[in-house]
Amino acid sequence: MTQQQPLLKMQGITKEYFGNRVLTDVSLDLNRGEVLGLVGENGAGKSTLMNILFGMSVIVQTGGYAGKVFIDGKEVSFQNPFDALKAGIGMVHQEFSLIPGFTATENILLNGEILHDNIVTKLFGPRLKTLDLPEMRAIAEKSIELLGVEISPDTLVAEMPVGHRQFTELAREIHRPEMKVLVLDEPTAVLTESEAEVLLTSLRRLAATGIAIIFITHRLQEILDICDRIVILRDGQVVKEIATHDTDIGQVAELMVGRSVDTKAIATATYDTQQETVLAVEHLWVDMPGETVRDVSFEVHKGEIFGIGGLAGQGKLGIPNGIMGLCPAGGTVILHGKPIHLEDPAAALAASMAFVSEDRRGVGLLMEEPLDWNIAFTAMQVQNKFLRPLLGGLIKWRDDRAIRKVTREYIEALEIKCTGVEQPAQELSGGNQQKVCLAKAFGVEPNLLFVSEPTRGIDVGAKALVLKALRRYNSENGTTIVMVSSELEELRSICDRIAIIDEGRVAGILSPAATAKEFGMLMIGKLKNTDDKVVSHA
Template identity: 60%
Template sequence: MDEKQYLLKMENISKEFFGNQVLKDVTLRIGKGEIVGLVGENGAGKSTLMNILFGLPVIHETGGFQGRILLDGVEVNFASPFEAIEAGIGMVHQEFILIPGFTATENILLNRESTNYNIFVEVFGERLRTLNREEMHKRAVAAIEKLEVQLDPDMLVSEMPVGHRQFTEIAREMDRKSTKLLVLDEPTAVLTESEAETMLTAARRLANKGLSIIFISHRLSEVLKIADRLVVLRDGQVVRELESSKTTPREVASLMVGREIKDSSSVRANIGEEPEIVLDIKDLWVDMPGEQVNGVNLQVHKGEILGIGGLAGQGKLGIANGVMGLFPAEGEVYYKGERLPLNNPVGVLSRGIAFVSEDRRGVGLLLDEPIDLNIVFTAIQIQGRFIKNLLGGLIKWRDDKEISRVAREYVESLQIKCVSEKQQAKELSGGNQQKVCLAKAFVLEPDLLFVSEPTRGIDVGAKSVVLETLRTQNREHGTTIIMTSSELEELRSICDRIAIVSEGRIIGILPPTADPADFGLLMLGEQEEVKESV
C-alpha cells in the first residue's frame, strides 16, 4: 500500500510498564477503509499498544512511551482520550465503560446530547439548555440501526444482558460523525454466534464506507473472516504480518504462542451406568436482569463436567448466579441430598461449592489488591485457612509466607503473566485476571465448581491451559464441574453432557458428540426436531 494511503502509522513503539518491557519496537500501519486484525496472547501487548494510541492516563502516569504516531500524516501524541476522540479515533473496550443507571440512548450520546435553546441561556449560559429527548432518541435509533440489532434505546444499561451492553458501546462510537478509526477490543467476546455475525457484517459495511478498523479478538475464525490483514504480537513484538486470505487459524495460533496448538480433546469421566446425583435443582427461578431463569429442573452427576449453553439473554448465566445466591432465587436445590440455602452466598460456599463468575471485575477480583491475596481471600474468609493462631485463637495473623507459596504455585500452573504474585490484580491483562479467578476457586478445593465463561477474552494458548486445568481438576481431584459458556465448541471439547437453555428453561440435554445442528435447533427452541436428547 502507498505510504500516503495509510491513515495511521505507529512506528517503533516501545513501552515499559510496572517493571516489564511490554512493547518493543512495534510498528503498526492501518490503511484507509482497511480492517486490520491485531492478535496475540494475553500479555502480548495488544491493549497497551491501543492505550498508547488512545492517550489513556495509565500510559502518561507510568513514564510515557518511545516511538511516534502519525494520523493522516501528522504526528500526534494524545494527552487524553478526549483528544483522541476529537481527532477521530473511537474505541470499544473489552471491559464495558457504560453508566449503569443511564439508558442506552443516554450512554450512546453521552457528552454529545442534543439540546434545546431557551431564554435562560442568554443569562446563565449554555448549561441551562434542556435536553432534546426526541432528537436524542432519533440519533440513538439511527446508531442502533447501523448495527441491525434488537436493542431498546430506552432500556437501562443495568437491566441489559451482556451482549446488549456491547452493542450499546459500539452504537456510541457509530454516532460520532468524525470517527475515522475505530478500535474494537474483543467486540464479540460476549456475543452469541448470530450476534457476532451481525456485528461483523456491520463492521465490514463501515469499512466499505471508508472507516478504518483495528479488530482485536481471540476468535481467530472471525478475525480471518473480517480482516484484510493480520498483525501477530508475541511478547511485545510483531512476529508476522499476514494476509487473511493466505493463512489459517492454526498457523496464526502457532505464531501467537510460539508453539504448536493441539486440538482440544476431552478426557471423559467414568460416570457409570447409574450415576450418583450430586446436585438436584428443582423448579429454580432466578431474577437476574437479562438472564431470567423460569423454573429450571436439572440433575448433575457426581464427577462429571456438565456444560450449560444457549443464546445470550436466555437464562444460562442465571442458573449458577441463582444457586450461588448472587441474585434473588426461589425453588429447591439439593446438594449431596441436603437442601442448600438460597439467597445465601456464604452458606453455599461453606458447603464446599465454589464459583467463578462471568463478571471477573465486578464479582471475581479485588482489583486494588495483590494477586496472592486475591487467590486466598475466599479461603481465608470461608474456611479460615492461611491464618496463624496464638493463645488459642486470641491472637490471629495472616500466614503471608504460605499465601505467597500457594500463589506462586498457581501463577506457575496457570501460566499467569505477571511481575510477581505481589502485583496488583488491576495491572493484569483481562485473560490473566480470569486465571486469577480460577486459582481463587481451585484453592478452595471444592467438591462442586460452577464456572461461567471461563475463557472469555482469553487467547487460544491461554484457553487451552484453562480448559486443561479444568479437566485436571475434574480428573485428578474428582471435582464435579458445571461450566456455562457461549462457545459451543468449547463445551463440546470438555463436557460429558451439555444442557441447552432457552427462555429460562432447560430445553434439552445432549452428549458432546451430537450433531451440531441439534444444538442449534435447541438454542432456537425447536426441541421437537431433536431426536438425540438424553
C-alpha cells in the same frame, strides 16, 4: 503505481499489565473508506488494542505500551482521549456514555457547543456567550439523518429506547468535521435485528464518505456483511488477516478459538458416564447484571470436571453466582437428590458446595488479612473447623496452631510465593492470590466445587499451576468440579465435558475433543440443534 499510504497504521504493538502480556507485536493498517473487522475471543486483546489507539487513561497509568501508531504517515502517541479526538479518532464503547438528562442535541454536541454573541457579551466579555440552539439542532439533525434513523433532536436520552441511545452515541462521533477513524465496540449488541440492519446500512454510507471504520463484534455474519477485511486476534497476537470474500463464518470461528489442544490431558480424563448425578440444574434463571441467565438446564456426574464456556455477557458467570446465592435466581437445583434453596449463600455452603469467585478481590479474599486467616475463615465459620471447645463446649477457642499448620501445607502444595502465613493477601501477586482462593475452597472439603475464571489476569506459569492443582484435587479427592472460563482451551485441557452458553441458554454440550469449529459455531449461536436438545459429543 505507488501504493496508497494507510490512514492508520499500528505497528508492533505490545502491552503488559503487571507482568501479564496481553498484546504481542500486533500490527494492522486501515485505509480511507475501509471497514475493518476485528474479532477474537474474550481476552484476545481487542479492547486493549483499541484503548491504546484511543489514548485511554488505563494504558498510560499502567506503563504505556511498546510499538508505534501512525495517522496519515505521522507518528502519534495519545495521552488521553481528547488527543485522539483532535486527531480524528472516534470510539463508541460498549457502555453508554450519554447524559440522561440532556437531549439528543446536547449529547451530540457535548464539549463542542456552538456559541454566539449577545448584548451582554459586548459589555462583559465572551465568557457570557449563549448557546446557538438552532444551529446546534441543525447539526444534530444532519448527523441523525446521515444514520438513516428517526430520532427527534429534542428527545431526552432518559426517555429513549436502548436502540436510539446507541444511534445517538454514533451521531455524537460522526458530527465532528475532523472525523477520520471510527471505532465501534459491539455496536449491535443492544439492537434488534431491524435496528442492526439500519446501523450496518449507516456504516456503509459513512465509509462511502471516506471515514475508515474498525468494527468489533461477536456477530460474525455482520462482519462478513459489512467489512472489507478481517483481522483475527488470539492470545494477544494476530493469527490471520483475510479478505471477507475469501472466508466464511466457520473458518473465522475456528481461527478465533483454534489453539493447540493438550490432547494428552484429554486422553487421560477419568470421567465415567455411569457415575451418579451429583448436580441437576433445571430451568435456572439468574438476574446478574451483564450475565443474565434465562433458562439453563444440565447435569453433572460424580467426580466429573464439567466446563462452562461462552462469550462475555452470555450468562456463563451468572450460573455459579446464582446457584451459590449471590444473585437473584430461580428454577430448580438438586444436589445429591436434595433441592438447594436459592438466594441463600449459607444454605449453599451448608450443602457442601464451595465457590471460587471470578472477583477474587471483591468476593474471594479478605485483602488486608493474613493468609492463614483467609484460608481458614470459611471453614471456621461454616464447619466450626479450627475451633477448640473449652469448658465442656461452652466456649470455642480458635486453634491458631492448626490454622498455621494447614496454611503451610497449602502454601507448599500450591506453590504459593509469599513471605509466610502472616503476610496480607493484598501483597501477593494475582496468581498467588488465586491460589489462596483455591486453598480457601479446598479447606472446606466440598463435595461440589464451583470455580469461576480461575486464571483471569494471571501469567502463563501461574495458570498452569492453578489448572494442575484443580486436576490433582479432583483426582485425589474425587471432588466434582464445575469450572467456568472464558478461555476455551483451558476448559478443553482439563474438563470432561463442556457446555457453551449463548444468550442465557445452553447452546450445546461437547466433548473436549470436539473440533474448534464446533465450539466456535456454538459460541456465536450458529450451530443449532434440529430437535432443540443439547448437542452432546460426550
